[in-house]
Amino acid sequence: MPLQPAITEIEQLKEHPALARLLVWNKAVVQSAKFDRDELTVWVEKGAIREVCAILRDDVYCPFNYLSDLTCVDWYPSEPRFEVVYHLLSIPKKERIRLKARVDGSSPVIESVTSVWPAANYYEREVFDLFGVRFTGHPNLQRIMMPDNWEGHPLRKDYPVEGYR
């Protein structure tokens, strides 16, 4: 299938159940949205991420009850540097949505979603370990892949591929 141009107008996308729910709840948290390659991405206000996740999980019509994946992308050297990416799946409706929250490089802190999905526990630890993004309210925010005394966060773009010598 040849590529279609991405749709970035919220007006054209508000039919999607998740986006519609968020707009009804609080218009201000939705920064922008994009529909590209059959996937919907919604950028949400960083401070509201836990509430947004809880709202989407508890939606009656299309509950996004399953956290598929949680990861991060480093856009060094541009600011805000990090994008924390949440992939949600609705098991009853088989819908997917991608949430993104932008996080500053100077103080990379975002609220944890472990209270919404306990499944986020390991993923957030992984992001903390490899990117250095801190999650407030996480029950056990420790390194998970690297040794505890490791210096630096390997998946950051300013970390050399072969490591510091």
Added chain:
Amino acid sequence: MTQFPAPTVAEPGQDRTLILNMGPQHPSTHGVLRLVLEIDGETVVRLLPDIGYLHTGIEKTCEAKFYQQVVPLTDRIDYLCPMTNNLTYCLAVEKLLGLEIPPKAQWIRVLLNEMTRINSHLVWLGTHAMDLGAMTVFLYCFREREDVLRLFEMVSGQRMMTSYFRVGGLALEPPLGFFEKVKSFADRFPGNVDEYEGLLTGNPIFLMRTKGVAKLSMEDAIALGATGPTLRGSGVDIDLRRDAPYTGYENFKFKVPISTEGDVFARYVCRVQELRESIGIVQQALAGMPEGPTKADAPKVVLPDREKMKTQMEALIYHFKIITEGFAVPPGEVYQAVESPRGEMGYYVVSDGTAKPYRVHMRGPSFANLQALGKMCEGHLIADVVAAIGSIDVVLGDIDR
């Protein structure tokens, strides 16, 4: 890696627990998994998995490679289902590129993907049964697994690290006589499954070790992010092959086995049924195999055939360009999820428009399932921990990456 938190000895009379290390070198942890157990006598009070021993930084390595060079790295993630890893990555990049894959390549992908599922489930069945004391099943399973690996070797030249799927299609046409060999395997394999089931399904010792052990309720399974047979064993009806078809799965008819008990036996039943369904899909793929090319018509992305490269100037130029410069992928991002033998395997690929991926993230099903292990084991006996680990079918390469 996990530091062990101080044991809870605050209340009087509670200081009777003991910390026990299980692994990382323990035969039943299926790799380098370390479990820190807090035990009260024989009962597990708390269980804390400690991972990272096999972390090789594949995600970081991917960022320094061309798109086509990432394919061999994906084999090494979940080394029991290399083809599924190849497939997920290729599908993600093809989605980024907007490439159309010819039907024959899609059908061969389905066929080999199901053979991979059989391969992986056979390793699981053999080792799981051996952990619980049934040695014979292991020998039988590895006998059939050897046949599958020979088929992989025939088609890709490698038994385990196949790297057979490429962006835009397949590496090579399957060799002559390959489909006949698959057919003869597929014809006799249901009999083999009967054999395994005859040894296990009604075996009272096996039933005592598995029924009612390591239960996981449907709510817990969803909340903890369990996936694949672990999720279906708890009664959640989801299978991405049916619910979000990829690479032509919509053309195949199969059932999705569900079990509602949520114990080790339920997960066993789901997986054994999946073996039978997989062989059905293989039979359908063989019967309806379309004719045509096995590579997409995209000379800037797909390497030309060897013969063309030696005779045509154009093909030689494209070959040289792809090998030395890679191919540029339009900017964007894709999350491609595939039903691997262990559950939802997702590849999140971000492109910035260059020939190297900006970010590749692998969502491993074992990583997700491991989080549910603590919930399953708490309050049970130490011996049941072994059964629980076997039942979620962990692959440490997939967890640590």
